[in-house]
Amino acid sequence: MNTVTRPRILVVGAGFAGVECVRRLERKLSPDEADVTLVTPFAYQLYLPLLPQVASGVLTPQSIAVSLRRSKKYRTRIIPGGAIGVDLKSKVCVIRTITDEIVNEPYDYIVLAPGSITRTFDIPGLTDHAFGMKTLAEAAYIRDHVISQLDLADASQDPVERASRLQFVVVGGGYAGTETAACLQRLTHAAVKRYPRLDPSLIKWHLIDIAPKLMPELGDKLGSSAQEILRRRGIEISLGTSIAKAGPEEVTFTDGRVIPTRTLIWTAGVVASPLIATLGAETVKGRLAVAPEMNLPGDDGVFALGDSAAVPDLAKGDGAMCPPTAQHALRQGRHVADNVIASLRGQVMKPYVHKDLGLVVDLGGTDAVSKPLGIELRGLPAQAVARGYHWSALRTNVAKTRVMTNWLLNAVAGDDFVRTGFQARKAARLKDFEYTDAYLTPEQVRAQVEGSGRPD
Numbered sequence: 001m002n003t004v005t006r007p008r009i010l011v012v013g014a015g016f017a018g019v020e021c022v023r024r025l026e027r028k029l030s031p032d033e034a035d036v037t038l039v040t041p042f043a044y045q046l047y048l049p050l051l052p053q054v055a056s057g058v059l060t061p062q063s064i065a066v067s068l069r070r071s072k073k074y075r076t077r078i079i080p081g082g083a084i085g086v087d088l089k090s091k092v093c094v095i096r097t098i099t100d101e102i103v104n105e106p107y108d109y110i111v112l113a114p115g116s117i118t119r120t121f122d123i124p125g126l127t128d129h130a131f132g133m134k135t136l137a138e139a140a141y142i143r144d145h146v147i148s149q150l151d152l153a154d155a156s157q158d159p160v161e162r163a164s165r166l167q168f169v170v171v172g173g174g175y176a177g178t179e180t181a182a183c184l185q186r187l188t189h190a191a192v193k194r195y196p197r198l199d200p201s202l203i204k205w206h207l208i209d210i211a212p213k214l215m216p217e218l219g220d221k222l223g224s225s226a227q228e229i230l231r232r233r234g235i236e237i238s239l240g241t242s243i244a245k246a247g248p249e250e251v252t253f254t255d256g257r258v259i260p261t262r263t264l265i266w267t268a269g270v271v272a273s274p275l276i277a278t279l280g281a282e283t284v285k286g287r288l289a290v291a292p293e294m295n296l297p298g299d300d301g302v303f304a305l306g307d308s309a310a311v312p313d314l315a316k317g318d319g320a321m322c323p324p325t326a327q328h329a330l331r332q333g334r335h336v337a338d339n340v341i342a343s344l345r346g347q348v349m350k351p352y353v354h355k356d357l358g359l360v361v362d363l364g365g366t367d368a369v370s371k372p373l374g375i376e377l378r379g380l381p382a383q384a385v386a387r388g389y390h391w392s393a394l395r396t397n398v399a400k401t402r403v404m405t406n407w408l409l410n411a412v413a414g415d416d417f418v419r420t421g422f423q424a425r426k427a428a429r430l431k432d433f434e435y436t437d438a439y440l441t442p443e444q445v446r447a448q449v450e451g452s453g454r455p456d
Contacts, residue, residue, distance in 0.1 A: 006032065006034050007108040008106065009034050010110045011038045011076075012110065012114050013083075013113035014068060017115075018038065018040070020330050021333040021337045023074075024334045035077070038078050040080070043067065045066045046066075050390055051134075051139045052183040053364075055139040055143050056184050057187060058407065058410045061140050063403050064394075064403065066398075080097060085275070085445035090106075093105045094448050112303065112309070113305055113306045114275045114276070115308060116271060116307035116308060116324060117434050128429060129247060129264055131145070131266065134270070135434070145263065149263060150165075150417075153202075154195050164250070166202040166204065167203075167204045167205075167261040168188070168263040169208070170208070170267065171208055171266050173214045173239065174269065175359075176267040177209070179362060181205055181230065181235055182235070182363040182364050182367070185234070187417075191415070207237050210241065218371060226361060229369075246264055248262070249261075277442075287309055291312075292353075293339050294332065294335070303340060305333065306328075307329070315353055322354075323356075328354060328356075332354075338350070358372040360389050366379060368382035370386050387407065390403075
């Protein structure tokens, strides 16, 4: 007996792009039109721009992790695991589940939104001794680590050790690095008042970047304003500088300076997920080269978006690519869902066009710089715009309520500087959080698919 199966739509990644795509598909497709499956190791959508506020204790971790299982009305099947390879010819995605089982998942349409990982370089000791700021676990872990440095410095009788524990280095002058340094500096500045044996002047924060300017996308005036705010707080900014090597108790800068520190936070950019390399397709600086409609030319039913796709920015023109921001990812998710539906129904797909709405940078407290619709703002107005934007972008009312409550409570009552005990056992660093060695080569993908056969 012949049976008619529904088209299978597989979405890889539960970031801004992937979740927006899934929700749009659910709203616009009838249940008998297609089966939708989402591959993600964590059943939540992480609101990445607010990670520095989790690290500094302004927000609780669960307030920016929006559950994908909260509503009973969603019909998408969730596979708990990570995609580690894609065979475009066989239309099979190879998945390593959270039970460490490798399975082949067939598809008719695939939407690749695996996001990005922290960009690292071949710097001695970097992955062994640096922390990242890309996952919820890293943000929570860094908060524990920073507070533990104050505790350990307070307990130490060695002035050299005490000084090294109270110096902190952040590498990366983009939004993530700048906000991380700003928010964590406020944390230590407030916390040290509860440690009468510690000299506040020993606490030193360093923000370094190889670029000549801090957050150049903001423009000269706002970038200078941000630098002035940070320097006024005592953060030492070093531009045109990077890391030469990293050790457990010191970091060497490329200008020769050696900084005694137990805390190195690496936020020097991101690169596309290693999943993209398994396709054997054309890439642009590691991102999958796609058409303006976000489909892969020459491969029917393959779409890519977000941080891992080089989506042409038609609003800017001149060959520009969309930057890896939440603003674009949200809109690309909705747009690619419409194009998948159009392809499924035999309709014409539309190119993605979005004019950038501006940038917001939250430096903690009443300090911020924002550029909504090209209007430059500083101080409290900029902070209102920054937090208003983030609050409105949260997907559920529950998340909005939690974040707003956290902001109000922190503003009124401050922080208790409690650490949860992550530091009680083996220390974890950047290499322990992102599992970059989990992916297959294109040859391994082909062997896996051919060896197991394609399941029905």
